[in-house]
Amino acid sequence: MFEINPLSEALGAEVVGLDLAKPLGDDVFATVHQAHLAHQVLVFRDQQLTPEQHIAFSKRFGALSGHVFDQFLLPDYPEILKVSNKKKEDGEFAGLPQAGRRWHSDLAYTATPSLGSLLYALEIPPEGGDTLFNNMYRAYEALSDDTKSRIEGLKAEFLLGSGRKFYTDAERPALTAEQLAKVPPVHHPIVRTHPETGRKALYVSQAHTVRILDMPEAESEALLAELTEHSVQPEFVYRHKWRLHDLVFWDNRCCMHIAEPPPPAYGRHMHRTTVVGDRPY
Numbered sequence: 001m002f003e004i005n006p007l008s009e010a011l012g013a014e015v016v017g018l019d020l021a022k023p024l025g026d027d028v029f030a031t032v033h034q035a036h037l038a039h040q041v042l043v044f045r046d047q048q049l050t051p052e053q054h055i056a057f058s059k060r061f062g063a064l065s066g067h068v069f070d071q072f073l074l075p076d077y078p079e080i081l082k083v084s085n086k087k088k089e090d091g092e093f094a095g096l097p098q099a100g101r102r103w104h105s106d107l108a109y110t111a112t113p114s115l116g117s118l119l120y121a122l123e124i125p126p127e128g129g130d131t132l133f134n135n136m137y138r139a140y141e142a143l144s145d146d147t148k149s150r151i152e153g154l155k156a157e158f159l160l161g162s163g164r165k166f167y168t169d170a171e172r173p174a175l176t177a178e179q180l181a182k183v184p185p186v187h188h189p190i191v192r193t194h195p196e197t198g199r200k201a202l203y204v205s206q207a208h209t210v211r212i213l214d215m216p217e218a219e220s221e222a223l224l225a226e227l228t229e230h231s232v233q234p235e236f237v238y239r240h241k242w243r244l245h246d247l248v249f250w251d252n253r254c255c256m257h258i259a260e261p262p263p264p265a266y267g268r269h270m271h272r273t274t275v276v277g278d279r280p281y
């Protein structure tokens with residue numbers, strides 16, 4: 001038996017007493033799947049997972065994608081992206097550094113953004129390095145009727161690094177020309193309907209949403225800023241303080257997240273798998 005305990009008023013639940021290293025029976029999987037849809041972020045405590053087991057559990061939810069920063073994929077396991085602030089002996093980062101420093105939803109800059117991501121904590125700092133998640137259903141539902149009708153049907157351009165204008169961190173590697181060519185701008189609705197729950201969620205972010213289509217630039221900037229600010233108010237946010245061997249599985253279709261930098265003195269090393277999702281509608 002295992003427990004599912006809500007973690008905040010906004011979203012998120014922890015799953016205690018479930019071993020993901022073993023294949024889940026269909027009934028248990030259905031319970032986990034429903035809990036994920038209901039809570040949007042699931043924190044599986046105390047997991048001891050090999051890369052194969054991490055991948056096998058992730059694949060129950062769909063096909064996995066690699067990442068445009070392909071230099072940080074785990075050797076022999078291209079489904080796993082290493083996220084790390086640690087450096088190897090040659091001075092190169094051991095994983096993607098400075099990941100997720102702006103509110104975003106993973107792979108929103110691709111034609112078929114991620115359904116969800118599963119991040120596994122292999123090494124965490126004694127303090128700091130929290131990840132915050134927000135509830136984009138609630139953010140949408142709390143908008144005024146005027147704003148809801150104003151944004152109905154609007155689409156935006158999404159681009160990795162969004163506009164690259166936000167990323168000034170010298171430590172984050174630049175995309176090579178070959179990598180850049182893989183991530184051209186894409187267009188998505190800024191309110192999307194979750195394909196499984198049927199609920200509407202806001203879909204804009206600091207990191208990837210560049211501009212609203214068919215709108216003057218100043219108006220678009222103001223509206224994006226207003227929607228982002230609205231959606232990350234404390235009442236919509238859960239702050240996750242990592243424990244070693246947490247596996248956190250969030251729903252990118254109805255949440256954003258942001259990573260706070262760990263103190264530089266401490267290592268933080270994680271493995272991420274990313275489940276491919278549908279084209280937003």
Ligand SMILES: [Fe+2]
Binds near residue numbers: 106
């Ligand atoms: Fe992310």
